[in-house]
Amino acid sequence: MNKLREYLKNVDLSDYNKAERSDFYKETARKFRTSWQTVVGVYMGTKRSQVNPAINVPKVEVKPSFPKGSKKAPEPYLKGDKNNVLVIGDTHEPFCKEGYLEFCREVQEKYNCGTVVHIGDLTDNHAISYHEKDPSGRSIADEFNVALERCKRWYHTFPNVKVCIGNHDALPFRKAFTAGLPASWLKTYQELLQSPKTWEWDFVHQINGVIYQHGTGLSGEMAAINAARENRQSTVIGHLHTVCNTRYLASFKDLIFGVSVGCGIDHTSYAFAYGRENTRKPVVSCSVILQGNTPINIPMSLK
Secondary structure, three states, X not given: OHHHHHHHXXXXXXXXXXXXXXHHHHHHHHHHXXXXXXXXXXXXXXXXXXXXXXXXXXXXXXXXXXXXXXXXXXXXXXXXXXXXXXXXXXXXXXXXXXXXXXXXXXXXXXXXXXXXXXXXXXXXXXXXXXXXXXXXXXXXXXXXXXXXXXHHHHHHHOOOEEEEOOOOOOHHHHHHHHOOOOHHHOOOHHHHHOOOOOEEEEXXXXXXXXXXXXXXXXXXXXXXXXXXXXXXXXXXEOOOOOOOEEEEEEOOOOEEEEEXXXXXXXXXXXXXXXXXXXXXXXXXXXXXXXXXXXXXXXXOXXX
């Protein structure tokens, strides 16, 4: 990812038309063996970082308020071992399953996790999806406002988080790209979602030799271990709601693992109506990676 970022830093697509930009993103994705959506996000991120700070959008601090009628968010757990990582699955706010936040907080303390990763798709952005949308669902503004209020509970309980940018998180920026808006006009992820400065947004994070990425473009039961094989090191992914597993690969010199975290969504929400008739349902779960070498998938009891 650092090589991709360095490559794109000196690229200027301002004089390209839409078709030329699209061809460039696809060719770069093939070159760096990633998705074109990732290339778009990294390119726009490099351009935002180059914007004159005098005209940049001011950062907004989050106030500790919660939606009316919602339970008070659990207090943070700040005593954990930094080498133990809690991995929160896709939450797709405002369509996260009730109780999932509390479940993740309990797992964090049980396994003494001092580092927290959100594997991506913090928000859903159903109303601006490129796919079919429910015409009876919330408006764009309404969905965003509700999601933002629900995100504040996550900010309160988990004040320090490394976030892997997911394909749904990137939707506002992809829509802006489709509309032909330059990256310098846009807010950052932190500004848009009013997250604390201690929430670090990036497409890939590395902790104790383990890669954490959302998994955009991956599919199937073997997705995580295939990603680990291509990364040539242990890898944790989300994205695949119905997959929750850990697989290993060994060679004469090393042992690596691939973890699919599962998710934290409420599959009965209208945003997930596309899977209503599917026999296979999302696995509500999170994971922990202990000391960089012991992965554990932990499903949430739905009783």
